[in-house]
Amino acid sequence: MGSYIFKRVISMIITLWFVITITFFLMHAIPGGPFTSEKELPEEVLEALNEKYHLNDPLYKQYFDYLAGVATFDLGPSFKRIGVTVNDLIIAGFPVSAKVGGLAILSIIVVGIPIGITSALKQNSLTDYIVTIFATLGIAVPSFVIATLIIYFFSSKFSILPSHGMGTWKHYIGPVISLSGFSLAFVSRLTRSSMLEVLQQDYIRTARAKGLPEFVVIGKHALKNALIPVITYMGPMIAAILTGSFVIERIFAIPGMGKHFVESVGNRDYTVLMGITIFYAFFAIVMILIVDIAYGFIDPRIKLGE
Amino acid sequence: MADNKISTDMWEKVDMSTLDKEVIARKSLTYWQDAWRRLKKNHLSMIGLFFIVLMTLLAILGPFFSRYSYSDQNLELGNIGPTMEIYQIDDNDFVYMNKEYKLVEVTEDGHISKRLVPTDEDMMQKYRSYEIDGKEVVIDYSFAVAAKKSGDPDAKKFEIRVNGDVIDIHDKVFNKTYWFGSDSLGRDLYIRVVYGARISLLIALVATIVNFFIGVLYGGVAGYTGGKTDNVMMRIVDVIATVPLLLYVIMLMVIFEPGLKTIMIALGTVYWVNMARLVRGQILSIKEQEFVLAAKTLGASSWRILVRHLIPNAMGPIIVSLAMLIPSAIFTEAFLSFIGLGVNAPMASWGTLANDAVAGLRTYPYQLFFPALFISITVLAFNFLGDGLRDALDPRLRK
Numbered sequence: 001m002g003s004y005i006f007k008r009v010i011s012m013i014i015t016l017w018f019v020i021t022i023t024f025f026l027m028h029a030i031p032g033g034p035f036t037s038e039k040e041l042p043e044e045v046l047e048a049l050n051e052k053y054h055l056n057d058p059l060y061k062q063y064f065d066y067l068a069g070v071a072t073f074d075l076g077p078s079f080k081r082i083g084v085t086v087n088d089l090i091i092a093g094f095p096v097s098a099k100v101g102g103l104a105i106l107s108i109i110v111v112g113i114p115i116g117i118t119s120a121l122k123q124n125s126l127t128d129y130i131v132t133i134f135a136t137l138g139i140a141v142p143s144f145v146i147a148t149l150i151i152y153f154f155s156s157k158f159s160i161l162p163s164h165g166m167g168t169w170k171h172y173i174g175p176v177i178s179l180s181g182f183s184l185a186f187v188s189r190l191t192r193s194s195m196l197e198v199l200q201q202d203y204i205r206t207a208r209a210k211g212l213p214e215f216v217v218i219g220k221h222a223l224k225n226a227l228i229p230v231i232t233y234m235g236p237m238i239a240a241i242l243t244g245s246f247v248i249e250r251i252f253a254i255p256g257m258g259k260h261f262v263e264s265v266g267n268r269d270y271t272v273l274m275g276i277t278i279f280y281a282f283f284a285i286v287m288i289l290i291v292d293i294a295y296g297f298i299d300p301r302i303k304l305g306e
Numbered sequence: 307m308a309d310n311k312i313s314t315d316m317w318e319k320v321d322m323s324t325l326d327k328e329v330i331a332r333k334s335l336t337y338w339q340d341a342w343r344r345l346k347k348n349h350l351s352m353i354g355l356f357f358i359v360l361m362t363l364l365a366i367l368g369p370f371f372s373r374y375s376y377s378d379q380n381l382e383l384g385n386i387g388p389t390m391e392i393y394q395i396d397d398n399d400f401v402y403m404n405k406e407y408k409l410v411e412v413t414e415d416g417h418i419s420k421r422l423v424p425t426d427e428d429m430m431q432k433y434r435s436y437e438i439d440g441k442e443v444v445i446d447y448s449f450a451v452a453a454k455k456s457g458d459p460d461a462k463k464f465e466i467r468v469n470g471d472v473i474d475i476h477d478k479v480f481n482k483t484y485w486f487g488s489d490s491l492g493r494d495l496y497i498r499v500v501y502g503a504r505i506s507l508l509i510a511l512v513a514t515i516v517n518f519f520i521g522v523l524y525g526g527v528a529g530y531t532g533g534k535t536d537n538v539m540m541r542i543v544d545v546i547a548t549v550p551l552l553l554y555v556i557m558l559m560v561i562f563e564p565g566l567k568t569i570m571i572a573l574g575t576v577y578w579v580n581m582a583r584l585v586r587g588q589i590l591s592i593k594e595q596e597f598v599l600a601a602k603t604l605g606a607s608s609w610r611i612l613v614r615h616l617i618p619n620a621m622g623p624i625i626v627s628l629a630m631l632i633p634s635a636i637f638t639e640a641f642l643s644f645i646g647l648g649v650n651a652p653m654a655s656w657g658t659l660a661n662d663a664v665a666g667l668r669t670y671p672y673q674l675f676f677p678a679l680f681i682s683i684t685v686l687a688f689n690f691l692g693d694g695l696r697d698a699l700d701p702r703l704r705k
Binding site: 011014015016018019022026029136137139140141142144145148151152156246247250251262265281284285 | 541544545548558559561633637640641644645647657660661663664667668671674678681682683685686689
């Protein structure tokens with residue numbers, strides 16, 4: 001186990017290094033520096049700016065400086081916001097995104113999985129059909145449509161929920177629902193289909209034949225196996241949801257990571273773009289690693305490190 | 307001994323019909339014929355397929371049914387919904403009042419003629435008067451403030467008086483000029499939604515081609531070659547897959563100019579990785595089977611084994627995952643357009659249309675309704691088809 005994790009961490013670092021290298025050179029391949037703008041800057045100012053941000057250094061030196069920075073968790077200054085570092089932006093944005101995202105993930109686990117199990121156990125019943133219809137709709141309707149509909153009905157028409165910003169618990173309802181919509185539907189569908197497959201296995205029949213109570217058969221024998229594909233999907237999903245959704249954060253005006261990212265795209269703030277991309281990639285890789293380790297605990301058939 | 311003699315009358319003629327017992331009644335079907343037969347039995351999938359075909363036809367032929375182009379604007383006829391409440395002024399004169407209390411001349415069956423020019427207008431007293439066929443038509447919208455305060459959505463907001471008499475709604479008709487209504491700039495929403503369908507289906511086509519040619523071949527080569535080549539190729543895939551697709555596309559958009567071409571390039575460069583992984587996994591298990599060994603023994607080249615033997619055998623999962631990847635490509639484009647990184651104005655995709663509609667959502671919800679409906683139907687159709695294909699192509703379910 002230990003050597004497996006060690007190996008994985010090494011390959012994680014290599015992957016991350018690749019991501020950093022690719023984003024770095026992609027960003028530097030863009031024609032025009034970060035300070036080329038509509039209004040022409042005086043030569044001296046441009047020179048001073050380039051000097052300040054070490055843009056006059058040879059590319060390889062900039063690259064190694066950046067690598068060294070990332071290794072010490074320093075993602076550099078923002079080019080467009082004076083006095084603000086990329087770290088500041090992430091520290092300010094991530095907790096906001098993570099709070100909304102955490103609630104969304106919680107609702108996916110607490111609502112999505114039980115719904116999937118129920119509809120699998122009551123296959124072809126009314127409950128099952130209703131769940132299937134909602135799950136299918138949830139997958140087909142884009143989250144920005146769900147979000148705008150929530151604002152339209154609950155904020156404008158009935159004025160129950162606030163339409164934007166963060167503050168009271170009411171502010172979270174809209175973003176959490178629209179953020180979790182797709183994944184909730186997908187997870188419940190996935191749980192249902194994998195549960196149905198597991199329930200037909202011989203070991204379930206054996207467990208029942210032994211006279212185990214139904215609760216134990218489902219909860220212990222069936223669920224553990226049925227959750228494997230769900231967990232595979234959840235890894236990258238958690239990374240994606242926690243780091244914020246560009247669209248939802250824009251609609252509800254949430255000052256999270258997604259908003260910073262979209263803004264940095266708009267005003268071409270390259271260091272912020274790079275920094276958030278790397279942070280995101282790091283998060284995704286860690287989540288995938290956790291998922292892989294979780295496999296070992298859930299499914300004894302999967303032997304790690306072989 | 308004579309008893310043992312076989313006489314001719316001991317023979318009995320075989321009834322010719324019994325010969326048919328040996329004939330195989332069921333026609334022998336190939337894998338694909340069988341899959342198609344089973345797919346046809348799945349109603350939801352057929353509905354999905356029907357809608358995809360319908361959407362394709364609409365995208366190709368739709369513009370021929372409209373007088374307008376996606377960029378034609380008529381600022382005077384903006385924000386008119388797909389249904390209109392019309393008022394009768396005279397025997398032959400009908401008007402529609404828009405949400406800004408301005409009159410538009412229409413025909414009884416819902417054709418829009420032109421915006422009427424008021425003869426008198428007073429923003430303070432909140433009335434507007436028109437002269438139509440010698441009659442004085444006055445719109446008094448001074449009730450609007452009180453109605454808004456009362457909080458009752460059905461409260462009276464205005465009054466239309468013809469020569470002093472209050473008139474009521476004559477009829478509710480469909481908008482025959484702008485079938486789906488018009489947007490804030492007076493552009494025909496129908497034609498814009500049709501062009502949106504073109505863009506989304508184009509994206510679907512690009513995603514298909516990229517997955518099919520790059521994804522399948524890449525995964526195939528990695529899986530079949532194995533060893534170090536496989537390792538390096540899959541690490542490249544890992545790197546690409548680590549950064550979420552949306553981030554990648556956005557980064558590429560920064561480098562190139564935002565637009566349809568860039569979305570296609572961006573999707574094209576990174577969208578095949580999931581397919582590559584899937585195909586590699588399939589090939590790894592198939593390549594150990596005897597028929598591959600047989601092909602090798604007969605001297606088939608690696609390329610031939612890969613393309614003629616291995617990939618066709620992995621076709622089932624490939625097609626299923628393709629049907630699932632297409633909706634996510636359509637979604638990606640819609641998301642990008644929604645956050646303003648999509649196609650350039652005046653061209654419109656479903657995402658940009660939805661984004662444009664958000665500003666006026668309270669007053670003109672139909673502007674969001676149509677693009678949202680079309681995205682949802684298309685994605686739903688591909689999902690249904692994908693589900694059906696999975697059942698139809700799974701050899702374990704073959705009866």
